[in-house]
Amino acid sequence: MALTRxxxxxxxxxxxxxxxxxxxxxxxxxxxxxxASSKLFVPFVAPRSELCxxxxxxxxxxxxxxxxxxxxxxxxxxxxxxxxxxxxxGTLQIELSAAARADGLVVYPLQGGFEALIAELSADxxxxxxxxxxxxxxxxxxxxxxxxxxxQTQQIMxxxxxxxxxxxxxxxxxxxxERADRWGVILLPPYELPxxxxxxxxxxxxxxxxxxxxxxxxxxxxxxxxxRWPYDTNILFALANAYYKTQRxxxxxxxxxxxxxxxxxxxxxxxxxxxxxxxxxxxxxxxEIIEKTSSDDxxxxxxxxxxxxxxxxxxxxxxx
Amino acid sequence: MxxxxxxxxxxxxxxxxxxxxxxxxxxxxxxxxxxxxxxxxEKLFEMTSREDVAAKFVEMxxxxxxxxxxxxxxxxxxxxxxxxxxxxLPAGADAGxxxxxxxxxxxxxxxxxxxxGLTKVFxxxxxxxxx
Numbered sequence: 166m167a168l169t170r171x172x173x174x175x176x177x178x179x180x181x182x183x184x185x186x187x188x189x190x191x192x193x194x195x196x197x198x199x200x201a202s203s204k205l206f207v208p209f210v211a212p213r214s215e216l217c218x219x220x221x222x223x224x225x226x227x228x229x230x231x232x233x234x235x236x237x238x239x240x241x242x243x244x245x246x247x248x249x250x251x252x253x254x255g256t257l258q259i260e261l262s263a264a265a266r267a268d269g270l271v272v273y274p275l276q277g278g279f280e281a282l283i284a285e286l287s288a289d290x291x292x293x294x295x296x297x298x299x300x301x302x303x304x305x306x307x308x309x310x311x312x313x314x315x316x317q318t319q320q321i322m323x324x325x326x327x328x329x330x331x332x333x334x335x336x337x338x339x340x341x342x343e344r345a346d347r348w349g350v351i352l353l354p355p356y357e358l359p360x361x362x363x364x365x366x367x368x369x370x371x372x373x374x375x376x377x378x379x380x381x382x383x384x385x386x387x388x389x390x391x392x393r394w395p396y397d398t399n400i401l402f403a404l405a406n407a408y409y410k411t412q413r414x415x416x417x418x419x420x421x422x423x424x425x426x427x428x429x430x431x432x433x434x435x436x437x438x439x440x441x442x443x444x445x446x447x448x449x450x451x452x453e454i455i456e457k458t459s460s461d462d463x464x465x466x467x468x469x470x471x472x473x474x475x476x477x478x479x480x481x482x483x484x485x
Numbered sequence: 486m487x488x489x490x491x492x493x494x495x496x497x498x499x500x501x502x503x504x505x506x507x508x509x510x511x512x513x514x515x516x517x518x519x520x521x522x523x524x525x526x527e528k529l530f531e532m533t534s535r536e537d538v539a540a541k542f543v544e545m546x547x548x549x550x551x552x553x554x555x556x557x558x559x560x561x562x563x564x565x566x567x568x569x570x571x572x573x574l575p576a577g578a579d580a581g582x583x584x585x586x587x588x589x590x591x592x593x594x595x596x597x598x599x600x601x602g603l604t605k606v607f608x609x610x611x612x613x614x615x616x
Contacts, residue, residue, distance in 0.1 A: 212579060213579075214578075214579045215578050215579055216579070217577055217578065217579055218577050246548060246551050247551060247554070247555050247558070249547075250542070250545050250546070250547055250576060251545060251546035251547065252544070252545035252546050253545060253576040254576065254578050255575075255576030255577050255578035255579075256576055256577050256578075257567065257571070257574050257575075257576055258574070258575070258577070259559060259563045259566060259567055259574070260555065260559075260567075261577070262563070263555065263558035263559045263563065264555075264558065266558055267554070267558045295575070295577055297575075303590075304575065305578070306575045306576060306577040306578055307577055307578065307579065308577040345575070365517075368516075368517065369517055372513055372514075372517060373560045375513075376560060377557065377558045377559065377560060378557060378558070399516040399517075402513065402516050403513045403516070406510070406512070406513045407513075409510065433511045433515055433516065436510075436511050437510050437511055440508055440509070440510050443508065464515075465511070465515070468509055468511050471508050471509055472508040472509070474508070475508035476508075
C-alpha cells in the first residue's frame, strides 16, 4: 500500500517535470547574444481602441526621427486613416506594412523567430510583432513594438498597452507570439539594414519599397546594401534600374558598367545599358554591347533580341 | 491633297512608333524571382485584384477618399492576397477586451464548467458527466 503510494508520488513528480519542460520555451535567449539586456528608447504613443497598428508605426517612426535624420512622411492622423478597416475593427498585417512604407520606412519581414528578434534588438532595431492575446480558437489580435529584453529575468520589454516599457515574461510573450505564427516586421529608415536577413530578402524588401512609390528613398537603401555586399550584381542591377527610371542616366550607365566589370557577360545589365545608350542615340556603342551578349533563358533572350532589333532599325534609319 | 499627306504621315508615324517600341528595359523583378517574368495575363489578374480590394474596402467602411492611396502602397502580391483573403486575415486591434466581450466570455466559460459538473452557477444547467 505504502509502496503504491510512493510509486504514485514519483509518477506525479515525473509527470510534472515532463509537463514543465514541455512548456518551457525551446529557445530562450541565445548564448551568442552579445549583451545580457537591451533597452531602446522608443517614444511611447498611448493606445487607442482599434488603432494599435497605426500607433506602432508612429512609435517606430518617432524612434528613428529621434535617432537621426529620418522624417516621417505621414502624421498619426494619416496613419490612422490608412490602417483601420472599420468592419474588421483593426488592421491587416499587409496594411501595416503598406502604411509603414508610405510613411517612409522600409519593411523587412522578421524571419528566424526569437533569435532574429534578439539580434535585431541588439542592433538597436525595434520590431513590431503581431500577438494573439486570446486562444487559437478565440483569437484576439494585437500589434505591439518590442523595445528591449532582459536575459537575467527572462523578460521582454514592450509598449504593450497603457504602460511604456512594460515587462512581459518570456513565457507569456512566446505563447502569444507563437499563436500569431511569430509574425513581426523590422521597420527601418532607408540608410539602415536589418542584421538578421539574407541579402535576397533584403533586396526583395527594398524593391517592394521602390515599387510602391518610394523610388528616391529606395535608391538610398540600394546604395546601403551595395556597401554591405559590394560584389552582389543583383543589388547593383536594382540600383541601376532605379537610377534609370528617375532619369539619372549618368549614374545608371556607371552602375550598369560596374556590373559588367564584375560579370562581363551579365545579360540583363548589358541589355539595359544598350537600351540606355540607344535612348541617348549612342547606337554604335549599344550595338557593340548587345552583339556580344546572349542568354540561355528564353525570356531574357527575347528581350535581348528586341533591343538588338531596335538598334539595327534605328541604325538603318540613320543611313537613309 | 493636304489631307492625304497628313494621313500618310500619320500612318508612317504610327508604324514607326510601333516598331520602336520593340525594345524593353529588363525589370528588377527579373533578378528577384527569375521564373516570374510577369505575363500580360498576370498583369490583368493583378489589376482586377486591386479593383476587388477597392470594392471590398468600400463594403467594409473604409473612407473612400483614401482607398486608392492605401491600395497603391501595396505590392501586387499583397493586393492579390488581400483581394482573396480579406475575410479570414487577422486584424490586429487593441490590447483590451470590451466589457461585453468579457461578460460573454465569462458566461461561456462558466456554462462549460457547469456542464462538466465542475461548478453550479446557473440553475438551468444539468451536468452532462456526473448524474
